[in-house]
Amino acid sequence: MRTTQFFALAAAGVLATAGVAGCSDSDKGDPAAGGGPIVVKASDTACEVGSTDLGAGTATFKITNSGAKVTEFYVYADGDRVMGEVENIAPGLSRELHVELPAGTYETACKPGMSGKGIRGALKVSGSAQPLTADAALGDATDNYQRYIKSQTAALLDKTEEFVGAVKAGDVAKSKALYPVARTYWERIEPVAEIFGDLDPKIDGREEVIEEGMEFTGFHRIEKDLWQSGDISKDGPIADRLLVDVKEIVAKANAEKLSPLQLANGAKELLDEVASGKITGEEDRYSHTDLWDFAANLEGSKAAVSALRPALQQRSPELVTQLDTEFANVEALLGKHRDGDGWKLHTALSKTELKELSDGINALAEPISKVAAAVAK
């Protein structure tokens, strides 16, 4: 029989370890490990969560309702996806919630009176619960990234279909609006695309491919017609081919399982892409929508690193901290150039601003280039 004193002690221990950034020791989960549940004090007006920085794995919350209304307790992921919930916590009672939480950011919520959005609070889950075997953490990374690829390729296919539809309908304005959006999904998964040889230049080749004896097709060919001549009446076959190529790459990408090392290199390649193509403005030389691609490359790189995170946390926690700092820095720099839902055009940025972005990318490239070595440890 567990006693309240024990909970109080455990809670004090949890509070003591909370707030340590990147704290990766498990403060819950396996009861055999001696960790007590996270105490949540709920009332009609408050929702105090004892610890808001946890290790990944199974978390146990013990919610005590001191209010006069029946309450509910939820753990939400992004977009209010329910990770776990416990309902019917009557006044004066305590109930427990066991919920499995992978690393990420979440929100906790108490709902006094069982209605409304509830009293929200942030919850950070990092690291991994118990030292998984090295291979298991890396295996998870591969699986995680594959899920990411799956979601991005599905969106890529949707948006490309829309884009191709607009091009074939001769709707220049709509095509122009969809062009950077469809490319966003493409640019996020570019390292995967590059594995498939000549599909990449077919879809994403710039005019220079002609010099290599290839035909100039794909996104950039349509971009040129859209922004330079404004005449896309002959682009139907090009658009059709683009869709066929994208479909093929989507099927291949979903069938492919990237190794952790490929993930690490992919994260690096995406940054090189930013430095060589986006900051220079070469990539989207007609439309100047380079910042869309910039943001997408950055997101793709971050997704690859996130997938490797639990493994990196074990091997090199200080590298994880460094990566977090540099990613946040570049995101802040890029954030300055937001424009509504999208981004400013490349041409609207001054030399100083581009230099600033370039420095940020270089600063991030430094820890990213160490990821592969850390993974291979």
Place this chain on the structure above:
Amino acid sequence: MFATYLIGLREGLEATLVVSILVAFLVKSQRRDRLPQVWAGVGLAVVLSVLFGWLIEYTSTSLLARSEDRELFEAITSVAAVVFVTWMIFWMRRAARTIAGELRGKLTEALAVGSLAVAGMAFLAVIREGLETALIFYSAAQGASGDSGPLLALIGGIVTAVMLGVLLYASALRINLTKFFTWTGALLILVAAGILKYGVHDFQEAGVLPGLNNLAFDITSTLDPSTWYAALLAGMFNVTPAPTVLETIAWVGYAVPVLLLFLRPARRKPTPTATTTPVTERGADTGTEAEAESASTPQRA
């Protein structure tokens, strides 16, 4: 305290409503021999709920300890319960027609139903809410050393729900047979639609179905979930103040066609004068005369 009482009432009603109609139906159609199976189903569900609740509360079992697993468990048992209850609804309709058609001899035949089905229905009706109720009960019991109020309130709520079930059963026995089938059938359809809606909501909470935050409407301001009438509505028909779109579609998509099918007029028969003699069936074989009379009452849709 009252809030805790309402939890007991709501959770209790979700389980007792189907069981009391099922028992009334079996007694009404002279299938008392099926009653032991009903109680066996109910008993098994209660025992399993108590046992599982205990395992989750006092041991480090991982079986159903995660909330998603429990949502999924409730969702699956709810949907299974809907299947059984739907089948029972049409079983009642057939019985009603048989009686309306004065084919008394065929009644038993029409009601030849597996014991397993009856026991299964009773079991599912109780188990789907039993586990959650057991967990609330344990949490109240654990707090009882300091304050036994919540525990008593919870038990009071469950007892009230059972009493309402008994009341429903008793009043259902009083109405004449044909009316009984029509009314309890219609009531059961609303209950089943509620159970289905509940199951869909749990599938959404378990992350199996999307659209949990996509609300059809939100009348929380008019129908405050912490009031007694909201608890009653939720317990009986699962009417909630802020349902999701998918839940609402499930409810309407079930209730409307089933109600139409159920209430569509049976084959027309020449109608003798109707009687409205109430039938009471306290004993096994009393009231057969009266019933024979009322059996000639045509079924009106």
